[in-house]
Amino acid sequence: GENVEQHPSTLSVQEGDSAVIKCTYSDSASNYFPWYKQELGKRPQLIIDIRSNVGEKKDQRIAVTLNKTAKHFSLHITETQPEDSAVYFCAAPRGRGSTLGRLYFGRGTQLTVWP
Amino acid sequence: NAGVTQTPKFQVLKTGQSMTLQCAQDMNHEYMSWYRQDPGMGLRLIHYSVGAGITDQGEVPNGYNVSRSTTEDFPLRLLSAAPSQTSVYFCASSYSLQGNYGYTFGSGTRLTVV
Numbered sequence: 001g002e003n004v005e006q007h008p009s010t011l012s013v014q015e016g017d018s019a020v021i022k023c024t025y026s027d028s029a030s031n032y033f034p035w036y037k038q039e040l041g042k043r044p045q046l047i048i049d050i051r052s053n054v055g056e057k058k059d060q061r062i063a064v065t066l067n068k069t070a071k072h073f074s075l076h077i078t079e080t081q082p083e084d085s086a087v088y089f090c091a092a093p094r095g096r097g098s099t100l101g102r103l104y105f106g107r108g109t110q111l112t113v114w115p
Numbered sequence: 116n117a118g119v120t121q122t123p124k125f126q127v128l129k130t131g132q133s134m135t136l137q138c139a140q141d142m143n144h145e146y147m148s149w150y151r152q153d154p155g156m157g158l159r160l161i162h163y164s165v166g167a168g169i170t171d172q173g174e175v176p177n178g179y180n181v182s183r184s185t186t187e188d189f190p191l192r193l194l195s196a197a198p199s200q201t202s203v204y205f206c207a208s209s210y211s212l213q214g215n216y217g218y219t220f221g222s223g224t225r226l227t228v229v
Contacts, residue, residue, distance in 0.1 A: 036217075043205060043221065043223055044158065044205070044220050049217050102163060102171075103163075105157045105159075107157035
């Protein structure tokens with residue numbers, strides 16, 4: 001199976017609504033979970049991350065929640081705006097020791113916010 | 116700081132040609148990785164490095180070589196280009212994944228193999 005599974009692949013919401021993107025990971029030793037936003041033609045940029053010693057983290061309109069028992073984490077965007085339209089990627093590391101540098105990404109979610 | 120610098124931004128190769136994609140960072144980051152991005156496939160890890168002199172394979176390493184002779188540079192070599200290697204390539208670096216810091220990405224190289 002995939003290292004990181006991400007759902008849904010596409011998401012359309014009305015401006016002002018909330019959007020939720022979910023990811024599951026396979027390595028129970030993973031302890032760091034970043035989310036990236038990629039606008040069309042641009043590079044991915046880190047928007048929020050969470051470490052395994054916390055269950056939730058918020059930064060203005062975005063939040064990430066983590067359930068280590070179930071091995072899944074989610075991105076929540078509230079009060080969505082058209083400029084939130086982009087592809088969002090989740091990621092999780094795998095490996096221990098010298099292989100800890102492996103950061104695996106989900107396949108991405110195309111979020112479209114309609115005005 | 117310039118961050119992560121990738122060159123070239125665009126490249127067209129003929130099947131069988133070889134080339135090197137350059138990546139340099141000036142942030143003294145330990146971790147560096149190469150990803151390829153294809154539609155619907157997300158970012159797939161090609162090779163990564165946890166420090167100078169140390170490299171390892173990712174998910175899709177076939178057809179690519181890397182080396183890390185300095186902390187700053189992490190070039191990706193295509194040995195004999197194939198149309199399946201047409202993709203957008205991103206280099207990324209991080210201060211330390213053990214310290215749980217996110218990757219900073221370069222601006223990407225769009226490669227077309229004909």
